[in-house]
Amino acid sequence: MASRHHGRQIFCRAVTFLLEKLRTQHILQAQSPVAAAGHATQQHPRAYASIHTLNSPCPSGPPAFSFDIDGVLVRGKVVLPEALEAMQKLTTSDGRWRYPVVFMTNGGGVCEERKAQELSTRLGVRVTPEQVILSHxxxxxxxxxxxxxxxxxxxxxxxxxxxxxxxxxxxxxxxxxxxxxxxxxxxxxxxxxxxxxxxxxxxxxxxxxxxxxxxxxxxxxxxxxxxxxxxxxxxxxxxxxxxxxxxxxxxxxxxxxxxxxxxxxxxxxxxxxxxxxxxxxxxxxxxxxxxxxxxxxxxxxxxxxxxxxxxxxxxxxxxxxxxxxxxxxxxxxxxxxxxxxxxxxxxxxxxxxYGKPNPQPYRLAERLLLTQAWQLGLPLPEVPPGVLPFSGIYAVGDNPAADVRGANQAGNPWVSVLVRTGVFQGPGTNCDVDTARVAVDDVAAAVDAALHHTRSMHWHSMR
The missing domain is CATH 3.40.50.1000 (HAD superfamily/HAD-like)
Structure with a gap:
């Protein structure tokens, strides 16, 4: 019996070592000059770079997402194809959201109901007014x-x-x-x-x-x-x-x-x-x-x-x-x-x-995301007062001075994710002034990176 238990321990350690090695290789490859230049490879069509270790105060919690709109999901009247791909990753086959999501933009000029209708039509998913945070x-x-x-x-x-x-x-x-x-x-x-x-x-x-x-x-x-x-x-x-x-x-x-x-x-x-x-x-x-x-x-x-x-x-x-x-x-x-x-x-x-990077929209987003998590019936871990039960709130944006700075200032569990489809075009893979914790090519890669980090943190929390 003791021999069997010892064998199980050796097996678990071997699996742990192998997974850590694969994860390290993946991150290093994402940070290689080829990935940094934004060139796709057969193994990693959308390489991403983990800029800082993503330590979460609640690693066993579900992820949540905040998407900027202009420069991330659309450019003017054009919906970016990566936006449609990202939305598919976050919804079930019958159109339900897998995780809490808000659309937080510094644009405005219409009521939240009207913007939700527009996003639903353009993105092919059901967006409610409670998921929309406009600048006003x-x-x-x-x-x-x-x-x-x-x-x-x-x-x-x-x-x-x-x-x-x-x-x-x-x-x-x-x-x-x-x-x-x-x-x-x-x-x-x-x-x-x-x-x-x-x-x-x-x-x-x-x-x-x-x-x-x-x-x-x-x-x-x-x-x-x-x-x-x-x-x-x-x-x-x-x-x-x-x-x-x-x-x-x-x-x-x-x-x-x-x-x-x-x-x-x-x-x-x-x-x-x-x-x-x-x-x-x-x-x-x-x-x-x-x-x-x-x-x-x-x-x-x-x-x-x-x-x-x-x-x-x-x-x-x-x-x-x-x-x-x-x-x-x-x-x-x-x-x-x-x-x-x-x-x-x-x-x-x-x-x-008001507006990003100021704190008001982030505090509002936290309340809306928490309400959505309850409505979706997600298992939320018990957390101390003042701690949100999310492994990360991934704020995907294209403007370092607004999206990245705002998410960085919002604190845990916010994770700034910078894409290259809008305001930020380089030089380099990340902004030197307002540095995102994750830098990617587009919003689909942002969702991939967020889900990868979520699985990694959840796995580590169960060891």
Whole structure:
């Protein structure tokens, strides 16, 4: 009996040694110059490099995934074939998710329901609104404070109705503000209800932003069903709760006046008219909520400062164009620089950035992923308070300054995974400034790497 037990121990040690040797060879081959150059081999069509040892506080837990969208799953209007392959790896034959998944993007401009529908159609999987985190989704937490206060929103897409669907009740768009006083933005145009919507307005070019269809489908709880494209583009949007669909929020309701000064400016997506929005936002900031008021006049009455919130700090993003494009971070730099020039080098008193790499979307993602794990019936190990029961949350992104930095700062069990199909194109296999823990060619390779590390950690936890 003792001999049999001793033989079993020798066999287990031999298997352990063999598996460790194979794993080491695999990682070394992934880090070889051939793999680093991104060249496929017959043995490893998608080689990946493990940059740091992936120590998990909960190695026996299931994996979870967070996917950026632009530059990872799509480029502009083109769905990357590797994205479809990745989704197949994460779903069963009947379309159920194997693991918790969220789609976390610094884009926006539509409600979460509409984005979930779009992703479902394009990726061929069922995506629910609870799996979608847009750049402005964490702004829901501001509603308790801002629900009844005058709020100015900026951005392309249907951001006005998105803000209303979140619960903001006294909200107006920069387009409405500019249209109420056209002399404030003499180089911008504001079509009337009877004018045709310009083609530039109908076609929205930018990260994860699209206008609702003419029937208003998916516009969200904030209204919009049945509105024409002209209404959406011109700013003649129904003001729920005020009884008339043609009331001007400035001239008729007095928003952005001394009676009802703007409390907060929310830049929810990249604006469609940077000149108009930069001008009006600076007017509102220097006038303490009233664009027609001077800074001296605001100071004389002791008016409180306006809060300024940007939904993301992305300087660059990737679409079909071969070079990266300026994002909302570039617009923010412009606004803050202009404000500084106007005020002798000052910075607005209250400036907040949401979106990756800031912590708000990561904390929200953790709550959503944990809820999904329960709903999927996954066996979750018991963990101490404050520890998530995942072996890893693999954050797949293309932008080192946003996706990688954010996941690295989020801490365990987040694992940053960098792909080369978007903003990051080298040089090298990884970013020298914001270094990902795993660097791969594309999102399918990212899923392969994550599942490989999950199996490895689970095996080690059972030894």
């Amino acid at each position: 989704t964490p702004m829901r937490d501001l509603v308790a404070e801002l629900a009844q206060r005058p709020v100015l929103v900026s951005g392309r897409g249907d951001v006005l109705n998105v803000a209303r669907s979140y619960g903001l009740q006294r909200v107006l768009h920069t387009r409405q503000l500019g249209r109420a006083m056209p002399a404030a933005t003499p180089f911008s145009t504001y079509p009337t209800d009877s004018e045709e919507v310009p083609a530039a307005t109908r076609t929205v070019a930018g990260p994860a932003v699209e206008l609702p269809d003419p029937a208003g489908a998916g516009a969200g709880a904030g209204g919009g069903e049945g509105r024409s494209a002209v209404d959406r583009a011109s700013g003649s949007i129904p003001l729920s709760g005020f009884g008339s669909e043609r009331l001007c929020p400035v001239r008729d309701l007095g928003l952005a006046t001394e009676a009802h000064p703007i409390d907060t400016v929310l830049v929810m997506t990249d604006p469609d008219d940077w000149y108009r929005d930069a001008q009006l936002i600076c007017d509102v900031l220097t006038g303490a909520g009233v664009p027609t008021r001077s800074a001296a006049g605001a100071a004389a009455v002791g008016a409180p400062h306006v809060k300024l919130v940007f939904s993301n700090p992305d300087l660059l993003w990737a679409n079909e164009f071969p070079k990266n494009r300026f994002g909302q971070g570039a617009f923010a730099h412009m606004v803050l620089s202009l404000f500084g020039r106007l005020t002798g080098g000052c910075r607005p008193s209250h400036v907040t950035f």
